[in-house]
Amino acid sequence: MSDSPLKVWLDRDGTLLRLRLARPKANIVDAAMIAALRQALAEHRGIPELRAALLDHEGPHFSFGASVDEHMPDQCADMLKSLHALIRDMLDFPLPLLVAIKGQCLGGGLEVAAAGSMLFAAPDAKLGQPEIKLAVFAPAASCLLPERIGQAKAEDLLFSGRSMAAEEALATGLIDNLSDDPETAALAYFDKALAPSSASTLRFAVRAAREEYRQRVTAKLERVETLYLAELMQTHDAVEGLTAFVEKRPAQWKNC
Template identity: 65%
Template sequence: MSDVPASSPLKVWWDRDGALLRLRLSRPKANIVDAAMIGALSAALTEHRDAQMMRGVLIDHEGPHFSFGASVEEHMPDRVAAMLATLHRLVLDLLAYPLPVMVAARGQCLGGGLEVATAGHMLFVHPDTRLGQPEIQLGVFPPAASCLLPEKMPLGAAEDLLLSGRSIDGAEAARLGLAQRASDDPESAALAWFDQGPARHSPAVLRLGTKAARLGLVDRVRDKLGALEEMYLSDLMRTHDANEGLTAFLEKRPATWEGR
């Protein structure tokens, strides 16, 4: 393990003789994607991105769940602009990372947690993993997922998740292309893919191949994400229903929608 504070929400270490950077979400059971988690992930990815012999990254988690999602408290009007800015920088960093980023997820993988997972290159899940974007149920929409899901799966399936707020299991996610593979041991499946592929390749060529595979994708998502972040702050957060939905969630009561 690297020398990180005991209070850090992330464990960081090298695997495969320095070829694989390991990042483990370490605030079970919820592993909330809050400012501290976003900051730790961003710092680790930035610190090690130029390691000469690195060939990939694996993000997994402690506890039964990958993540319950982003912090609802940080979605409130006085904090939401800063939260979206940092989360979206992390998503774009993952999307444009110069080497393959694998994610292994069990349990719940929801909201901001699924946005982080989807921004990686390869998502490995358990057949029973629950993946979804429940934001619409709280009266908001997920900007990053609105960009990423249509790039990963058929548009109709992406719109289903975004507009219904329902979750799907890992087996369905793999059939739809959202996940690379559903396995009883997602971490082992991710490591096997790495060992049989990137671990055998030139790190220098792998960086170019990774960039080539996502040429155009990063620019499309960056442009759309900027527009949706502005829509979220300027339009959505001015509605009664968005503020009511978030407040109702925190107060543990049903929301009262007024259509305005």
């Protein structure tokens, strides 16, 4: 459908699932986008010939992140639980999940990207978790980034809210490939490395490689989600930071 936030099709004679964020320029990871991604992954995971999925985007930016409105106290529980369900779906996806990134990849957008197997990015890519600037934290990134780039580098991104340029992201391991055309680079990787393999054996290889990683992340995600909802969102500053952003005014911290 033309009004869908996600374009979905099969490529490479039905062996590659294509997922394209289709709400440029922001490609906000809101309830509709999350639902569309979860549905596409669920509907295609059982195709016997499938060897991988590739997630990319329309427009100049991968994603500006999650919907701030959906982070407000009256909606944040539903939003967070659905986003974390998507992260678990991606970690549970039985085949490699490639991600191609240009431009900004921030907040919930980076959390979604970081749940992929391999990240291909353009030189203009900027990756970051700016949630701390709104007096909240990034739950899924708190689980995914230490696994991907190590504790110290993950803490830098999570505590500072800064964005990491593509070359630094490559050096730290946040991305795996730097290319002027990350979609083409991801397709070339698929054609050379994944397409010749047995589709059924790839599923066993993914299970074997990801089993403990997936268990660690999903277990921590449950604990961190509780921390966010039961403790963080009971503080003045978390609500104030989000409200100030929506109202386009400076936040007034009470440090509690």
